[in-house]
Amino acid sequence: MSYWGPYTVARRLSERPVPLEVIAARALARASKGYSLKGYLEKAYKKYKLPDPVRPALVGMISDVARRWMLLSRALGLSYERPKASFDYWFKVVIAYQALFRKVKPGKLWWAFKRFPRDLYEELLKAGPEDYLAGLGGEERERVYRSVAKWAWEELKKFTDPKEFVDALDHPEGFWVRIRDPGAVPELKRLYEVEEGPFDDSLYLRGPKRLVLKSGLHPKKVVIMELASMSVAHLAKGVRALDLTAAPGGKSLHLSDRGFIVISNDLDPRRFAFDVEKVVSDARLPAFRKAFDTVVLDPDCSGIGRLGSPETRILLPFINKNKMSEYQRELIKGMLSLAKRGTRLIYTTCTITYEENEAHSELFEEVAEPVEVEVGAPRGRRGWRWFLPQLHKTIGFTLGVFEVG
Ligand SMILES: C[S@@+](CC[C@H](N)C(=O)[O-])C[C@H]1O[C@@H](n2cnc3c(N)ncnc32)[C@H](O)[C@@H]1O
Incomplete structure (x- = not known):
């Protein structure tokens, strides 16, 4: 610089x-x-x-x-x-x-x-x-x-090497994009060294983001999106999907691109940044019918997996994972009230703490069964997987998948 x-x-x-x-x-x-x-x-x-x-x-x-x-x-x-x-x-x-x-x-x-x-x-x-x-x-x-805030470092230590985790977030070689139009791939290959990802619509591009931003391909044909976030639409099933905490709407748009009929709900309409079917309501008391094959809940969380972003880095000292966990429980209860036979429940966070993830298992398992999925890496408990920056070249991210029997 x-x-x-x-x-x-x-x-x-x-x-x-x-x-x-x-x-x-x-x-x-x-x-x-x-x-x-x-x-x-x-x-x-x-x-x-x-x-x-x-x-x-x-x-x-x-x-x-x-x-x-x-x-x-x-x-x-x-x-x-x-x-x-x-x-x-x-x-x-x-x-x-x-x-x-x-x-x-x-x-x-x-x-x-x-x-x-x-x-x-x-x-x-x-x-x-x-x-x-x-x-x-x-x-x-x-x-x-x-x-890194002391409490977050201690959390990381429980699961992984904090240095490797943070350094991978701070010094990425490139970034992930989601391909909306395969016709864009030759141009991307001209601009970048390209690596295939685990999903048919994911590519890792080595180099600066500005080339794709200036290429005219973004966001119509190619969207910059974390690999971890892309996993959600690949795990969804059926036809109708409800994204309960959807804004800005990246995951909703992906679901819609993959052919789902999607309702995107959020409490804060100003946060929406993508062209999706918006509903504004409190997901703790959802007023939807039990009409969805997949319900996604991606609530606010402590954000340790996003330590690479300046805002997270400076705000993390003020975050209380237990308060986050309590709020997530309320949202999960709202989510579970929408579960009918066969509904797939996908819960995700961009953090790694136990309290904000597996600690919610019992709540889910009152109405649904854990589902074994293949994305990312296993996290020990059935139904839970995670992404690690140093392993998957994406943000730290945890997800739980459940299905009502
Ligand atoms: C992590 S963000 C969601 C990101 C989004 N899924 C995406 O991929 O673009 C969490 C969202 O939850 C919303 N939220 C928080 N409390 C809520 C509530 N009670 N009901 C609905 N949405 C809520 C916030 O406004 C925020 O947009």
């Missing part, structure tokens, strides 16, 4: 000089209040008239900072288990990142020293990340370096 200073953005493109560091700090402050980063960035691109080549630099800066925020907080002498949701905090963290990781010359950041002590900047410039991990035990160093 080359350096985009305030002059680059200001002189050419906007009336007032707004450095990328300031935009990044605003974005991170918003995200740490729980607002959508994507939504903020879309507005920021317009407001600051950021041209195409600068956008990946901004996104890269935000992602890198979110992946190292604990270490950077430590370097600043701040407490590092929970980030602050203020611009002031994130501004310091972003500037510290420019010194410690990017070694940006102070002359390029002269404007920042009104808010950030210059002597501290010089000190960070001379130091390396290792200097701010001193005094931590081996495993704690790995965790703080990667900036």
Whole structure:
């Protein structure tokens, strides 16, 4: 990533000089209040008239900072288990990142020293990340370096190697796409090194996402979609499917592309991003008839499997898996009220905790039987499978499949 200073953005493109560091700090402050980063960035691109080549630099800066925020907080002498949701905090963290990781010359950041002590900047410039991990035990160093909330690291340790899990999410070689029109494949092969996936409509593309985004193929002929998420439509059966927590609608659209008649329900209509058959209602008290062959429940969860995303990385310290689990139970009860003979129930989360997954087994098994399926890898208990970033090159994801006898 080359350096985009305030002059680059200001002189050419906007009336007032707004450095990328300031935009990044605003974005991170918003995200740490729980607002959508994507939504903020879309507005920021317009407001600051950021041209195409600068956008990946901004996104890269935000992602890198979110992946190292604990270490950077430590370097600043701040407490590092929970980030602050203020611009002031994130501004310091972003500037510290420019010194410690990017070694940006102070002359390029002269404007920042009104808010950030210059002597501290010089000190960070001379130091390396290792200097701010001193005094931590081996495993704690790995965790703080990667900036993963303590509880999430402990959860990961129960099942897998946390380092491998997080590093696979942070450094993917490429990404998955779902093929909507096979006619698009030759063009994809021209743009990327392509690997076949386990599903007939899945391909792994090695390289940056921007090529497919610019190709004109996305989203009509090709959709960027995690392999784990694609498994849902491949596990559905029958003709009529209900997606209870559907927005933005990626899984619903896939179901519909695979020929299902799909109803996409969500509590929050603003979250829908795909063209699907929308219903707005509370899935805890569903007002649908027992008319579906497949019911999908993909509830909000702690999101450990999405640690690669900056929002998850900085919000995870505030998440309580047990509260999530309680809410999921209410949704599952709603889901089970729709089960009739032969209904397939597909429950998925982008996390790995026991409480948000297998702990719900008994609830499911009161009305349905676990189904053995072949996607991902087994998780021990019948009916449960999972995807691991380091094994399947996708997000961490767990799913349970049940069927009413
Ligand atoms: C993980 S997201 C679903 C992602 C979606 N399945 C997809 O693949 O695009 C969880 C969704 O659950 C919705 N949700 C939360 N509580 C709900 C409720 N009580 N009833 C219906 N939807 C709810 C949220 O608005 C959110 O859109």
